[in-house]
Amino acid sequence: MALRELVNKIVPIKEDFSIKSLLGFKKTPLNVLVFFMIMGLLLLLVWGLAQFLMHGHHAYNVTREHPWGLLISGYIFFVGTSTGLCIIASLGHVFGIKEFNHIGKRTTLLAIITLLPGFIIILTEIGHPVTMMIYNILTPGITSAIWWMGTLYGLVLTFIILEFGFALRGNHKWAVRLGIGGLIADVAAFTTLGSVFAYLVARPIANGPFIPLYFLLTAVVSGAFFMFMIYGFKHKLNFPEEVKITLVKLAKILGLLLAVTMFFEWWRIITAIYGDMPERADTMMRIIASTSFQLEVLFAMVIPFVIILVSKGTALKALFFSSIAALISIFLMRNDMVHHAQMMPMQMLKKTEYQLAPTWIEYSPSPVEWAIAVGALGVCFLLYYVAEKAFDLDEDDHH
Amino acid sequence: MARYGMALDYKNCINCKACETACKEENGILMGADKHRIWVGTGEIEGQYPLLDLTSNVFHPSQCQHCDNAPCEEVCPTQATYTDENGVVRVNIDQCILCSYCMNACPYDARYVDDRTMTVDKCNFCAETRLARGETTTACQNTCPTKVRIFGDLDDPNSEISEVLRTREHYSLKAHLGTKPKLFYLT
Numbered sequence: 001m002a003l004r005e006l007v008n009k010i011v012p013i014k015e016d017f018s019i020k021s022l023l024g025f026k027k028t029p030l031n032v033l034v035f036f037m038i039m040g041l042l043l044l045l046v047w048g049l050a051q052f053l054m055h056g057h058h059a060y061n062v063t064r065e066h067p068w069g070l071l072i073s074g075y076i077f078f079v080g081t082s083t084g085l086c087i088i089a090s091l092g093h094v095f096g097i098k099e100f101n102h103i104g105k106r107t108t109l110l111a112i113i114t115l116l117p118g119f120i121i122i123l124t125e126i127g128h129p130v131t132m133m134i135y136n137i138l139t140p141g142i143t144s145a146i147w148w149m150g151t152l153y154g155l156v157l158t159f160i161i162l163e164f165g166f167a168l169r170g171n172h173k174w175a176v177r178l179g180i181g182g183l184i185a186d187v188a189a190f191t192t193l194g195s196v197f198a199y200l201v202a203r204p205i206a207n208g209p210f211i212p213l214y215f216l217l218t219a220v221v222s223g224a225f226f227m228f229m230i231y232g233f234k235h236k237l238n239f240p241e242e243v244k245i246t247l248v249k250l251a252k253i254l255g256l257l258l259a260v261t262m263f264f265e266w267w268r269i270i271t272a273i274y275g276d277m278p279e280r281a282d283t284m285m286r287i288i289a290s291t292s293f294q295l296e297v298l299f300a301m302v303i304p305f306v307i308i309l310v311s312k313g314t315a316l317k318a319l320f321f322s323s324i325a326a327l328i329s330i331f332l333m334r335n336d337m338v339h340h341a342q343m344m345p346m347q348m349l350k351k352t353e354y355q356l357a358p359t360w361i362e363y364s365p366s367p368v369e370w371a372i373a374v375g376a377l378g379v380c381f382l383l384y385y386v387a388e389k390a391f392d393l394d395e396d397d398h399h
Numbered sequence: 400m401a402r403y404g405m406a407l408d409y410k411n412c413i414n415c416k417a418c419e420t421a422c423k424e425e426n427g428i429l430m431g432a433d434k435h436r437i438w439v440g441t442g443e444i445e446g447q448y449p450l451l452d453l454t455s456n457v458f459h460p461s462q463c464q465h466c467d468n469a470p471c472e473e474v475c476p477t478q479a480t481y482t483d484e485n486g487v488v489r490v491n492i493d494q495c496i497l498c499s500y501c502m503n504a505c506p507y508d509a510r511y512v513d514d515r516t517m518t519v520d521k522c523n524f525c526a527e528t529r530l531a532r533g534e535t536t537t538a539c540q541n542t543c544p545t546k547v548r549i550f551g552d553l554d555d556p557n558s559e560i561s562e563v564l565r566t567r568e569h570y571s572l573k574a575h576l577g578t579k580p581k582l583f584y585l586t
């Protein structure tokens with residue numbers, strides 16, 4: 001078992017970790033269901049990746065007028081959740097909120113395993129990922145938000161993996177230092193991703209400081225929902241006292257952030273509509289009239305907010321279920337955001353183009369796009385399962 | 400070394416689409432409604448007979464504006480989009496990673512994906528074909544039966560385009576975005 005010793009030298013792995021321990025889960029109906037769900041998601045991803053390798057972008061429903069689709073939104077969903085988790089992970093050791101100390105290691109791990117599926121997705125969205133790696137270095141486009149975003153996310157991954165490694169080794173000093181580095185890089189990276197949209201001068205609905213700020217806020221929101229989901233599953237809704245205290249605190253923070261998010265949305269809508277400016281007011285009217293927007297406000301903001309408000313953050317079971325609905329809504333919310341930025345046709349002089357009058361641009365993802373964006377979740381769950389078996393994720397007592 | 404631009408006497412356009420065909424022929428552009436470097440915008444005639452609004456039926460030929468301050472170039476992460484020594488905004492297909500950022504950033508919908516190379520393509524003032532052969536006209540300009548397009552060096556005060564821009568009123572599209580287009584519409 002030379003490999004095991006080698007790995008153990010770098011990061012300590014659990015004594016009883018083996019392929020056998022991985023397969024030896026208790027065959028309860030819930031576990032079996034989760035097993036099949038993960039396998040199903042992974043199969044979906046593999047099929048999607050195979051289609052991508054065979055047909056490239058032809059397998060997607062993106063068009064000249066709507067060049068960004070579900071894969072961009074899937075990427076935003078995962079890396080945004082990761083940024084949120086990274087911020088939550090730092091609440092304890094970096095910001096000194098001691099109730100969060102004991103979740104630091106597990107949350108950092110969650111940040112890693114949500115970042116990786118994001119990377120898988122973006123590599124299939126970029127038409128030529130290998131060319132990207134070469135020319136990002138040879139001829140960096142330093143005025144490009146995409147260049148900065150990519151570079152910063154490279155840094156983020158390095159930081160948080162090292163942070164996790166040091167935390168596993170019990171080296172808190174370095175874990176915290178790297179945690180601070182990771183936090184700064186992560187906030188910079190995700191807000192830069194927001195700026196990819198915010199810089200689009202040609203698209204009044206996206207242009208301006210709103211999206212980067214909104215990204216930062218909703219990142220923490222989506223990270224918090226992810227925490228409730230994972231902890232709910234882990235403890236099968238029977239939370240030990242220590243976890244309960246942390247989650248109630250997290251719920252309160254979440255409640256506050258949801259209130260701020262709704263406030264943000266409100267003023268964004270009003271300022272976009274007021275004055276009836278073309279390309280902005282009409283786009284916003286169309287957004288608020290869409291069912292998907294109404295559902296996302298309801299499930300990702302209003303319902304969880306009401307639960308937290310009424311129960312003062314203590315209704316953890318209700319929050320668990322509403323978190324799952326909220327995460328699905330946030331996934332769709334990312335898709336909506338990307339779509340909203342593009343749905344207004346560039347008016348130009350193309351009053352009619354090849355006999356077709358330009359109308360609102362429609363987009364619906366292809367099966368391959370769905371398979372990759374949703375299937376990537378399988379990677380996330382699988383990695384979590386393996387990590388849970390392999391590493392000691394609960395904080396040491398000595399802290 | 401030149402700074403190429405184009406003036407369009409667009410009111411002369413008769414919507415024959417010869418320019419679209421010539422561009423496809425000269426530059427080997429794929430067939431398909433989405434695959435175009437150049438287009439003619441047409442408006443449905445408005446109003447009820449006999450009160451027809453004839454001005455609504457004007458034709459607007461257009462293509463990449465070769466912006467001096469090009470958003471597509473600014474957002475490109477690998478500098479695949481660049482302005483060449485003649486002021487022509489071009490795409491280096493070896494460097495393009497198909498991130499599609501430029502397609503979203505261009506305010507003029509001037510870019511599309513070439514299915515052969517799976518990279519972004521756009522009007523390049525025939526830089527790889529006619530200009531490369533030493534000619535000084537573009538295919539769309541050359542073919543136009545009503546001579547809508549005037550193509551030439553904006554830096555040369557004696558060029559036809561400089562002369563026209565000095566003597567005739569003109570405007571640029573979405574100039575308020577600060578893109579500084581090098582396509583000029585003559586009024």
Ligand code: SF4
Pocket residue numbers: 462463464465466469470471472488504505506507508509510521578
């Ligand atoms: S018109 Fe579009 S593609 Fe052409 S230079 Fe301007 S921004 Fe770039």
Ligand code: SF4
Pocket residue numbers: 471474475476477478479480490494495496497498499500501502519
């Ligand atoms: S699609 Fe190609 S040309 Fe356009 S921004 Fe990306 S790398 Fe540059």
Ligand code: SF4
Pocket residue numbers: 421422423425426436437462521522523524525526537538539540
């Ligand atoms: S200048 Fe050349 S490349 Fe550009 S639209 Fe005209 S024919 Fe096509």
